Amino acid sequence: MRYLFLAMAMVSIGGAAYAQEILGFDTAGSKAQYSLEADFDAKLDKQEMDAWLKKFSARPHHVGSTAGKENAILIADLLRSWGYEVEIAEYEILLPTPITRELELVSPTKFTASLEEDSLPEDPSTSVRDELLPPYNAFSIDGDVEGELVFVNYGRPEDYEVLERHGIDVAGKIAIAKYGMSWRGIKPKLAGEKGAIGTIIYSDPADEGYGAGDVYPKGPFKHPSAVQRGSVMDMPTYPGDVLTPGIGATKRARRLGIKDAETITKIPVLPISERDALPLLAAMGGAVVPPEWRGGFPVTYHFGPGPARVHLKVEFNWQKVTAYDVIATLKGSEYPDEWVIRGNHHDGWNHGAADPLSGLVALLAEARSVAELAKAGRPPRRTIVYAAWDAEEPGLIGSTEWAEHHARDLKEHAVAYLNTDGSSRGFIGIGGSHVLERFFNQIMEDVQDPRMDISLKERRRALLKLNAKTEREKDDARNRSDLRIYPMGSGSDYTPFLQHLGIASANMGFGGEGAGGSYHTLYDTYEHYSTWRDPGLVYGEALAQVAGRATLRLANAPRLPFEFKGLADNISLYITELEELADKRRNDIELRNNLLDDGTYAAALDPTKTLGPPKREEPVPYFNFAPLKNAIDRLQRAADAYHEAAASGTSPSREVNKLLYSSERLLTREAGLSGRSWYKHHIYAPGFYTGYGVKTIPGVREAIEQSEYDAVQEQVEIASQVIDRMSQRIESIVAIEAN
Ligand SMILES: [Zn+2]
Numbered sequence: 246m247r248y249l250f251l252a253m254a255m256v257s258i259g260g261a262a263y264a265q266e267i268l269g270f271d272t273a274g275s276k277a278q279y280s281l282e283a284d285f286d287a288k289l290d291k292q293e294m295d296a297w298l299k300k301f302s303a304r305p306h307h308v309g310s311t312a313g314k315e316n317a318i319l320i321a322d323l324l325r326s327w328g329y330e331v332e333i334a335e336y337e338i339l340l341p342t343p344i345t346r347e348l349e350l351v352s353p354t355k356f357t358a359s360l361e362e363d364s365l366p367e368d369p370s371t372s373v374r375d376e377l378l379p380p381y382n383a384f385s386i387d388g389d390v391e392g393e394l395v396f397v398n399y400g401r402p403e404d405y406e407v408l409e410r411h412g413i414d415v416a417g418k419i420a421i422a423k424y425g426m427s428w429r430g431i432k433p434k435l436a437g438e439k440g441a442i443g444t445i446i447y448s449d450p451a452d453e454g455y456g457a458g459d460v461y462p463k464g465p466f467k468h469p470s471a472v473q474r475g476s477v478m479d480m481p482t483y484p485g486d487v488l489t490p491g492i493g494a495t496k497r498a499r500r501l502g503i504k505d506a507e508t509i510t511k512i513p514v515l516p517i518s519e520r521d522a523l524p525l526l527a528a529m530g531g532a533v534v535p536p537e538w539r540g541g542f543p544v545t546y547h548f549g550p551g552p553a554r555v556h557l558k559v560e561f562n563w564q565k566v567t568a569y570d571v572i573a574t575l576k577g578s579e580y581p582d583e584w585v586i587r588g589n590h591h592d593g594w595n596h597g598a599a600d601p602l603s604g605l606v607a608l609l610a611e612a613r614s615v616a617e618l619a620k621a622g623r624p625p626r627r628t629i630v631y632a633a634w635d636a637e638e639p640g641l642i643g644s645t646e647w648a649e650h651h652a653r654d655l656k657e658h659a660v661a662y663l664n665t666d667g668s669s670r671g672f673i674g675i676g677g678s679h680v681l682e683r684f685f686n687q688i689m690e691d692v693q694d695p696r697m698d699i700s701l702k703e704r705r706r707a708l709l710k711l712n713a714k715t716e717r718e719k720d721d722a723r724n725r726s727d728l729r730i731y732p733m734g735s736g737s738d739y740t741p742f743l744q745h746l747g748i749a750s751a752n753m754g755f756g757g758e759g760a761g762g763s764y765h766t767l768y769d770t771y772e773h774y775s776t777w778r779d780p781g782l783v784y785g786e787a788l789a790q791v792a793g794r795a796t797l798r799l800a801n802a803p804r805l806p807f808e809f810k811g812l813a814d815n816i817s818l819y820i821t822e823l824e825e826l827a828d829k830r831r832n833d834i835e836l837r838n839n840l841l842d843d844g845t846y847a848a849a850l851d852p853t854k855t856l857g858p859p860k861r862e863e864p865v866p867y868f869n870f871a872p873l874k875n876a877i878d879r880l881q882r883a884a885d886a887y888h889e890a891a892a893s894g895t896s897p898s899r900e901v902n903k904l905l906y907s908s909e910r911l912l913t914r915e916a917g918l919s920g921r922s923w924y925k926h927h928i929y930a931p932g933f934y935t936g937y938g939v940k941t942i943p944g945v946r947e948a949i950e951q952s953e954y955d956a957v958q959e960q961v962e963i964a965s966q967v968i969d970r971m972s973q974r975i976e977s978i979v980a981i982e983a984n
Contacts, residue, residue, distance in 0.1 A: 268684050269802030271896075278801060281623055282691075282794055288614035289789050291782045294606040295775070298782070301591070301605070302598040302771045303373065308636035308643070309340050309566030310376045313592055317569035320591060320633045323609060327616035329573035329631065336494040336568045336646040338486040339503070340639055341561035343381045348445065348515060351391065352554045354528055358521035362767040363470040367462040370596050370770035377595065377767070380472030380516055381559070382429065382446070383639045384487065388513025389558040390443040392419045393551035394529055398538045399423050400432035400446075402934050405439060411532055411548060411855045416440030418550050419557060421525060423449045423540060424516070428736070428936020430477040435934065437511040443557045444514040447522035448473055451541030453762030454519050460762070465777035467762025469520045474594040474765045478640040479508040481933045483923035484740055485645025490923060493650025494568075494642075503563055508640075513559045528553035532855040568592075568635040568643045573612065575619060577627040577800065580899070583906070584655075585799045586630045586748075587611070587663045587792065588644060588738055590637030594765045598774035600667035604754065605633060606782070607665060607789040611796065614789075625800035627660060634738050637666075638765075641740055648741035655746055660805060660906040662742035662750040663795050670784040671758030672708050673701040673791065676731040677751030678743065678909055678929075682811030685751065685795070686727040692790045695783040701791070702728060708757070717818075727811060732819075734939030735931035744926040747913035749807065749906065753791055755784040803896045805905045809884035809975055816928065816968065817877045819941040824870055827949055827957075831865035838862065865949075868957050872965035873945075880968055883975035890982045897982065904978050911970040914963070918943055919956065927967045 267275040301319070306312040317333060325331045348358040360380060364372040395415045398404040400422035408415070420436040424446055433444040450456045454467040461468045478487060486494040487506040494500075503509070522542075529547040539546050571591070577583065589604040612631045619625065636642035648655060661681070673692075675685050689702035697704060709722035721729060733739060733752060743750035759778035763769040779785055798806060837859050840846055846858035891897075897905075913925035924930050930943035933951075940946045944960035947953075 265687065265690070267798060267802070268687055268808065269798065269804045269806035271803070274803060278798065281618065281801075282797065284618060285614045285793050285797060286790055288617055289610045289786050291786050294610050294782045294785055297606045297609055298598060298602050298774065299771050301602050302370070302593070302596040304375050305377045305595045306591070306593055306597060307378055307638065308338070308568050308592045309342075312375065313635065314569055316591055317571050317633070317635060320609070321571045321573070324571065324573035324612060324631060327613050328620060329575055329612070329616060331571065331573045334570040334572055334647055336486065336570070336643065337496055337565050338494050338568050338636055338642050338646065339488050339563065340566045340636070341383060341563050343379055343559065344562050345558055345560035346379065346381060346515060347556065347558040348517065348521070349556045350525055350528055350553060351556050353552045354524070356524040358517055359470075360472070360517065360521065361470065362472060362518070363468065365462055365468070368768070368770055368772040370772055371767050373596070378474065380474050380518075382475060382477040382514045382516050384476055384478040384509050385433070385514040385559055385561070386510050386512065387560050388443060390419065390513060391554065391556045392417060392442050393549060394419055394421050394525060394553045394555055395441070395549040396526070396529060396534060396538075396546060397422045397436065398534070399426035400435055400444070401427045402435065405435065406859070407535065408548065410857050410859060412857060413531070413548050413550065414440070417442060419443040419445065419555055421445045421447065421522070423447065423452065424473055425449075425452050427938070429473075429475050430479060431934060431936045433477050433510045433512055433514040434479060441512060443512055445525070445555070445557065446514065446516045448519055448762070449540035449542070450519050454541065456541030457762070458760065461768050461773060465759070465761030465763065465773065467519065467766070468768055470518050471762065471766040471768055472516050472518045474516065476638060476640045477510050477514055479510070480640055480735060481931050481936055482508050482921050484641040484735070485649065486642050487640070489646070491649060494646045495650065513557060515557060515559055525553055525555065568646065570635055570643045570647050571633040572647070573631040575616065575625060575629045577629070578624040579626040581628050582658055583627040583660050583902070584630050584658045585627055585660050585663070585796055586632060586742070587796050588632035588634055589665045590634040590643065590738055592635050592638055592643070593769070594638050595767050596770045598771045599669065599763060599769050599778055600765065601637065603668045603774060603779065603785060604665035604788070607668065607785050607792060608633070610786070610789045611793040614793065615797065625797065627800040629796060629800050637738055641735075641738055644738035645741040648746060652746060655742070655748060656910060659742070659746070659748045661799050662739055662748050663792055664737055664739040664750065664752045665754055665788060665792055666737040666752070668754040668779070668785065668788050669756045669759035670779040671756050672705050673753070674731070674756055675751060675753050676733045677739075678749040679730065679732075679812040679815040680749055680807040680809060680909060681751055682727055682730050682815070683808040684798070684806040685730055688791055688794045688798070689728065691794065692787060695787045701787070729815065732815070732929050732939045732941050734929070734935070734937050736937035740931070744924050744930060747910035747926060749909040751795065753788065753795070755779070755788060804891060805902045807905045807908065809880070809887055813877060813881040813884045816880065816942075819928075820870065820873045820877055823873075823942060823945055823949070826946065827865060827868055830949065834862045834865055838864070863952060863954070866954055868961065870961060872961055873968070876965040876968035876972070879972045880975075883972040883979070886979045887975050890979050901978055901981055904974060908971060908974050911974055912967055914967065927964055
């Protein structure tokens, strides 16, 4: 132990870690905190993390399964044994599981899809199939349909524009879409809006299979029989239990009827493997797709419709199951009513080694270390809550239900929510509330890359410098002292905390080097993870160092480390992007309309091909962004003033800390976003038509993107007011501190 501590400290000094004062601490406090963190690091144990990974991924452990419940109990027992007060919060949630899955090509040739994944002798876990859920998309509606196939590429809005120019309509047809490029739930949502009667989603070998690299078990990429499971619930409308939007799914909660649940798909959908997709695509005719739509199969890709006709039948058991959220609390010694929440889900679609257990074992290692420090007389000053969520996979259900159930207390007490999920190796990626941008930059400076003698921040900056494309990205990578943390859309358990409750949140993980196609397939096993992702969990340990520092600093800082200059700078960037978006859209549409009018399209298009001219579009009016610019100007000034006030070094009052941590709430409005009131944050939201992908200042951005020009000005006003409320808050903090 002692030896380990010295080794860690020296590494840190080599990385110049002790050179700075930690945000929110004075000099003496920083020194004590650095010493605490060195002890925290010394207690992390990769072998133990690896053993947990192996144990919890031994069997499929989706919500509602025996192994899922047993894992929850084991996790609770561990946390209790370390000294946490542990509760298993139970929610009764709707979880459809498949009864019937049938897909056949009925003409011009016959083929029946196997819809099964192969067990591999090289990976014994793939033969452990207790209660394994077969490949399906959760929250597809039941359906029995037959129709011609239309190939829709990735099934995004822009793909339908291409189809339209080729005169192809999916109405009454079955859309076949590739996985990737958008969140999967968008594919059936959009196909349904366009009149399709069913959707098939497949994994193209170019993206994750043999076109990308050697396939499992020879390499990490997608086995030809592998199928990505996953939810197609309409999460951009609301996540969580489909029957209890906005309230906790307790036993006695008032529930919607299944037919009234808005977030279940309107048409049936089924995911299939590369092996099952090839005969379908090979049987298709019609015009040849553009080059950028082609995938990796050795066939010519056609749009259809037909002559391939398929019969698709899916039927589900719409039963309620119990979700088990493990909630472990360590009371703060000085500010017990201020809570730092750190979560990762525990349910997986299958064995779930990468997703979610690679993140969960980091959380467990952190929790053990923090508890031991507390026992040795160094408890956290604020309360720390460790959460292992259930039912994330079908739609962020466990976290959403808990957050909705405890909404009032969380709004009052939650300082921040820190999330991890599946992690890999390579470069640190951090997203979240920009009030925490400076805070996380310090952490990236203070943690070393486990394989190189540089900090995580230096390593990430090197990557950004290499990959920067635009002038702005180049300038940021070279000259911006803080690396930007990315704005969050959705895709993991931070969504209810950030976007529904307005709790400052972050998501952390490593990636970029541990490639592969095991995601949500039978092959996301311990064997796959420890061979191809993060052998020995060296980056898993680094993740625990990052998330552990974030948790401990937020728990112990005399002044909560919220900072507003980064927030102002990022919002300012988003406003610039909105102006550029409007200008670009205006110019593009005007150009296309002119080319239509002067006959250019007619003259240039190949008359033997089906590609027609684009349709005429409504011109984009000029918008007045001045209210946003005035708002950001005020925010920048307020942020500078707070920066000065905080630098004076005095410890703030409890009142000030509360004003600081509750400031993120002011970026939300009770009325929510237009058409989806569950989403209340007005700076960050998942895109209505991108799913996981973020839309910043979503009210304004989506009104422009979706050609709802009449709504833009009102949305500009709303966003400006939200930013003004934040400025007002910061100004009032500065005023208190001046007294
Ligand atoms: Zn996950």
